[in-house]
Every structure is written in C-alpha cells, then in structure tokens.
Amino acid sequence: MRALFVDDEVEFLELMQKRLARRGMDVSVAADGQTALDILDATAREGGEPFQIVVMDVRMPGMDGLETLRRMKEKMPHLPVILLTGHACMGVAVQGLDLGAYDYMLKPVAISELIIKMEEAARSAA
Amino acid sequence: MPSTMSSPHRGYKAIHRRVLIMLLLMALTPLVALGLFCMDRLTAIYDEKISAGLEAVASSKHRALDTFMGERIAQIKTLAFTHSYDELSNPSRLSAIFSVMQSNSRSFVDMGIIAMDGRHVSYVGPYDLHKANYAETPWFSEVLRKGIYVSDVFMGYRHVPHFIIAVLRHEGRSSFILRATIDMEAVDALLQRVYSGPSSDAFIVSEQGILQTDSHHNGPILSRYPVPVERLARNSVVTQTQSTADGREMLAAMMRLNSMPWVLVVMDDVREGLKPLRQLKGFILLFTLLGGLLTCIGAELCTRRLVASLEAADQKQAHIDARMLQSSKMAALGKMAAGVAHEVNNPLMLIQENAGWIRDLLEDEDAATMQNYEEIKESTEKIEQHVQRAKGITQRMLGFGRRMNPGRTEVLINTLAEQAVDMLKTEAANRSITIERHYDPQVPVILSDPAQLEQVFINIIDNAIDAMGRDGSITIETHAQDGGVRISFTDTGPGMDRETLQRIFDPFFTTKKVGEGTGLGLAICFTILEKLGGRIDVQSEQGHGTSFTVSLPAEPPQMLPEEGAEEQK
Structure with a gap:
C-alpha cells in the first residue's frame, strides 16, 4: 500500500516511515500541507504509482489539515484521508468528516489500529 | 451542622437593629408627639374651663354677700338716723322695732343702744348683756372715730362667733351708738346656699387673714388663712392653686367684698373637676401605649421579614456567585486541560512509536545471543503500557474540556x-x-x-x-x-x-x-x-x-x- 503521512512532527514522520516500511507499506512524508499537495500533484503529473491513503495531522503551521483536506478533495475526491491529531475536538472532527475525511483518530494510537483503519479506508476507495 | 457550599456572613443582627431603631423612631416619634400635644391641650382647656366655672360661682356669691351686708348696714344706719334716742332707749320700743326687723330677716341676733360711756342703755336679744360695758372694747373706740363700724368676727362676751354693725348718732348735744349683732350662721347659710359641691369650700376671710366663717379645708372660724390682699382689686377674681393639709390640690377663686374689708374665697378640688380630663388622659395614654406596642410588634415583625428575605437573597446570590465562580474556573481549567492534553498527546505518540520501533528492531535480533534482550523487550512493553495509561488521562482531560x-x-x-x-x-x-x-x-x-x-x-x-x-x-x-x-x-x-x-x-x-x-x-x-x-x-x-x-x-x-x-x- 502506498501512503502519504502529513505532520509537522518530523520525528513522528520518520518513525512511521520506518515502522510501516517493515510492514510492507510504501510511505511518503510531508512536513506541511503545501508539500503534501505538491507531492500529490507531482505524482499525478509524472504518472507515478498513485497514493491509496493519506494520514494527516489537523494542526499544522501554515496551511492546516482541514484546508489541505479541502484542496486535496477538490483534486482527488476519491483519495481517502484519515485525520490523526492530538487535539480532540468534536467540532474539528465533524468539520473534517463534512469535508470528506474517511475518519478521525486521536493520538496516541496503536500502530496496529492505525493499519487496520488505513486498510479499511483503502478498500473503501477501491 | 451540615456544611454546604456556603454564603459569606453579613452582620444581619446589626442590620436588624438599625432598621428596627429607624422604623421605631419614625413611627413612635409622631405618636408620642401627638399624645403629648393632646394631653397638653386638654389640660389647658380644662384648666380654663374649671377656672371660669369657679370664677362664675365666686362672682355670683360675691354679689349675694355684698347685697346681704349692704342691706344690713343700710338697715341699721336707717334705723339710727330715723329714730330718736328717746325712742330707741326705750326698751319696749326697741323691742318692737327689733321684732319688725326679725320678721323680715332673722339674721340680726340682738340690738342695743350704748351711751358714750360704753354702757348699755337698752338691749334686746337673747343674751344677758344689759349691764355690759363696751368702753374698753376695740370696736367702741373705732365707732367713735369712724361714725360707722363693721367689725370682724369675734367671740365677745357671749362666746359665739358674730360680728357687729355699730352706728354713731349725734342728736343735738348728745350722742349714742346703735349696735346690732349679726349671727354668722346667717352668713354661713348664705355661703352654703350659694355654693355647695362635694368637695368644694366657700368661706370668708378678713384682710388680716383670719377666717370669718368655718372652712372645710382650712379650719374652723378665726383660724389663720393668709390672703394676697395686695393682688385683690375690687370686683376682680384672683385664682390660685393651693394644697390642703390632707394633700389635696385645690383651686381657689378670691374676691374682695365691696361692703366689708373681707375676702370671699371659693375653693374646689382640682382633681374632682379634672376627673373627666384624667379619664380622657388615661385613654390617650392607653391608646398611645397600645399604639406604641402595636408599632413595636409590627416593626419587629417587618424587620424580621425584611432581614430574613435579605439573608435569603444574599444566600441565593452567594450560591449563584459560587456556582458562577465554579463555572468560570471549570471553563478556564477546561481550556487549559484540553491544551495540555493536546500538547502531551504528540510526545506520547512519539514515545509510543519509539518504543514500538525498538520492539520492531528487537524482532531482527537473536534473543539467545543478545544480552539483555528480554529486559529491553519488557521495558518497551512497559513504556507502551504507561503510554496507554497516560492516554487514558489525556482523553479524560479532553473530554472534560470538550464543548x-x-x-x-x-x-x-x-x-x-x-x-x-x-x-x-x-x-x-x-x-x-x-x-x-x-x-x-x-x-x-x-x-x-x-x-x-x-x-x-x-x-x-x-x-x-x-x-x-x-x-x-x-x-x-x-x-x-x-x-x-x-x-x-x-x-x-x-x-x-x-x-x-x-x-x-x-x-x-x-x-x-x-x-x-x-x-x-x-x-x-x-x-x-x-x-x-x-x-x-x-x-x-x-x-x-x-x-x-x-x-x-x-x-x-x-x-x-x-x-x-x-x-x-
């Protein structure tokens, strides 16, 4: 599975990349929303293997998760996005789901749970 | 006493006291002032009324007495000047004249003709005074000096209170004195007839302050009773209050007689006259006291209710304040808790993932050859356990802060x-x-x-x-x-x-x-x-x-x- 992780915690991104690679996933990372959109654009333009799932933080400097989500959905409405955040707020969750997010998960989440959710999401889009 | 989230204390007792004092002052002051004013006015009106009544009585009695005395003096004067010495010195003739006088009025007790040497020339009356000689008596010299003389009351030879009217008549070269005695009983009867109340008193006193008649309250005839002669003008009434020997408060009206150097005194018991006033005053006092009592009770009840509702309102407000304080505290802490939870969740995730990464890496190692393999594995599991515990706490915190x-x-x-x-x-x-x-x-x-x-x-x-x-x-x-x-x-x-x-x-x-x-x-x-x-x-x-x-x-x-x-x- 090809996944894109978007988070301003670079250490978190590195860990996820390493751990998920061990579990057979191809994980790309972006430290902010704009980079994530650029990566998606470049992949589409260059005809690379498309991403099956995006896991994204909500609170990020610059373009936040919700805005990034809105722009992603404009271009790739079928790309499933899971919001993963340390900030629990029902309002944000509802807003994210309204914008087309697949689900909303609260940090810290066990990697096994995250993988199950990612697989579910990828299947739903397929 | 069970404790609850409580209210601040206020000096309710002091408030109660202040409100009560203010209410009482405002309510009782006009009440007491009205009571005192009514009492004062009533007393003044009654004093005036009683004085006026007494003065009227004194005035009418004064007229009666003056008339009586004037008539008697005139009678004797007329008799002396219309009859000759010869006629009057004749006992049978004198007796006949006296009988005629007695038939009109029995106020004369006796009558006599006295020669210039003080001897009785003729006498008609119940006493044995035919041989009496008045040359040494004070009245004798007075009549010789003045020509006509009316004495004060005295006991004389007969030892009965009486006064005399004596007229000096010069007839040619000789002179004689016609002397008549008036019984004080006649005057007493006149006083009693004119005025008789239950505790009233009417009497005559000489200008020298000697009682000329008996007085109920001031003693028997000829006792001393000083009168303010200097204040007594003719035909005017002077009133004054006086305490009697038995402690009674009396009002006295005094009038000087025109015909005699005597003063008429009419007295009445003030208390007797003031009885209705006292009753009325009693009623006023009673109503004032009752009104005061009711006011006090009403003020106390009102104050109690007022302070109780104030206390209740305060308690309610304190409760609301406490809840509002708690609410704002909650809101502030809620925000802080959510912020803290968020900030903690990210590092928690990193701790968990790092521990997970160690566990991942351990899978590549040979448990048998790696020293401390089990210890490291166990520690990573514990790290993950405690992260889960911390996650539980942060999630509760987020739940608390969640809106x-x-x-x-x-x-x-x-x-x-x-x-x-x-x-x-x-x-x-x-x-x-x-x-x-x-x-x-x-x-x-x-x-x-x-x-x-x-x-x-x-x-x-x-x-x-x-x-x-x-x-x-x-x-x-x-x-x-x-x-x-x-x-x-x-x-x-x-x-x-x-x-x-x-x-x-x-x-x-x-x-x-x-x-x-x-x-x-x-x-x-x-x-x-x-x-x-x-x-x-x-x-x-x-x-x-x-x-x-x-x-x-x-x-x-x-x-x-x-x-x-x-x-x-």
Missing part, C-alpha cells in the same frame, strides 16, 4: 438510574454495600443526553462506593421538580470536611491515592450537568455521610451561537 451540544433524547430518569446501578451492583455487593432505590413513579420524561447522564450517575455511585470502602448503603431517590427531575444519592460514608467540600468539583482535586483517581470525575459531572441546563449540589457532614443532588430541567438549553463557533477553533 459539544448536549443530546436531546427522551429520558426516563428512573430507568437511567437503574442502568447505572446495574453497572455497579456487583462491585457494591462484593463490598457488602446495599443500594436502596426510591423511585418516584410520577417523574416526568425529560429531554436530555442519556449517555452523559449515565456517566454522571455512575461517577457519583462509584465515588460513594469508594468513599465507604466496605459495609454501608447508598440511597437513590428521584422526585419530580418544577417540570424537571431531582435525583439524590445519599451514602453512609465518612462524609467530608469543609475544605474538601469546597474543592470537591475542582478538576484534578482528589482524595484518592495517587494512580487511583484523576480528580476529574466530579468536575466532568459538573460540566456535563451545566451543559444539560441542570446542576449538582453536595451536602456533607463529617461522620454522617454525603448527599449529592442532581437537578435537571425538562429540556436542555440551546447552545449559544458563539459557543458553537468556539468549537470550530
């Missing part, structure tokens, strides 16, 4: 309470704690959030079980209240001291051991109920258990738009 619209589902509170009991009844039974339920079947169905309410009930019951430890009981009661419901949870636990009670709803305040409680349970209950439009109150007495009371409205309030906006941040 959301409460649900609006039909809730039957009795059923919901029973569900909460079901969750904890095994735990309670294990600790020999009984849960008694008294559900009011009349409680209405309300609109609320059953999931959150159940969390509240479980929290309260769980706390009660923890507080009691073993052996005890929890009583759950439901009641209908103002269209909503009230549920109370009363335990037989150790109760709480005042300090604990005041902080019981504060987030992170706990009396449990470290690791056993986060101190968020009741804080969450408080915020949940606040969002549901209800409230939670606690009452506790050390050694006598604790009672939590949850009140809920018929339906939760609509969340304000700005609160919804807050949610989006």
